[in-house]
Amino acid sequence: MTDTETLSKLRGVVLKLARELNATATGEGLTPTQASVLGLIAFRGPLGLTDLAQLEGLNPTMLSRVVGRLTELGLIQRDPNPDDLRAIRVEATDSGRLLHERVKLLRSEAIGQCLDELPAESVRSIVDALPALEELALALRRSTSTTGA
Template sequence: MSDLDPDELARLRVDLARISRGLDRATRGADLTRSATSVLGTVAVRGPIGMGELAAVEGLNPTMLSRLAGKLEAAGLLVRDADPADGRAVRVAVTEAGAAEHARRRAERTRLLGAHVAALAPEHVDRLRAALPALDALAAALRDAR
């Protein structure tokens, strides 16, 4: 199969962004921004993580990340402490409430996406299923490129 042309790439980018934003808007609520939700998710999945590594993973500058971590900490979703390997460095970890909130949001996004997929014609569902390996590979390539 040949490469996608620029118009197809634009469609793919726009469609993926619309899907992501739609799920995000429907499940984020008013209490957390998209960036805060992403930071919470990364910490919940990766476990305790240094602020420098988290900034790199999230693509945020350290000042912005520090503000987000502070807000998440104030909400009882994250805790900050000294890195045991380097007492000068700070790491963050998800609290029990943060893990529960992440799990709730993840389940809600999955439920919402499932409801919309279930409303599609069967041939579209089959095409989505067939596209999953390619989307997985694309996501991995984008992640590895960072």
């Protein structure tokens, strides 16, 4: 187990990276939350609203606002769930999928530009750490799905 200070630094770095990457979507006219919700819907959709709220960690009121705005922008569509006609599923439209791909490209370009500015040794260290970071992400997903956090 790693010491508390190191764990805190890792958490801080991950949060800073996420914040900076989320900011790249604002150039496309989306808030970071809207871009994140659109990304989940485009990647995993169609999704029920309950599932979407759990995956994104949003309360129902906030999710309703975000889904409403994405629907107004024509980026997602709301349809009855064929398994439960009382429930709604959301799915990305063609425009939503295209915008999501643009956001992903912008984020990749931003990372690439920053990596170009770093020393080669730092880039190698980051690339070498990717498998371990992927394992960490999976472990966090398993942990939060079993604890409900």
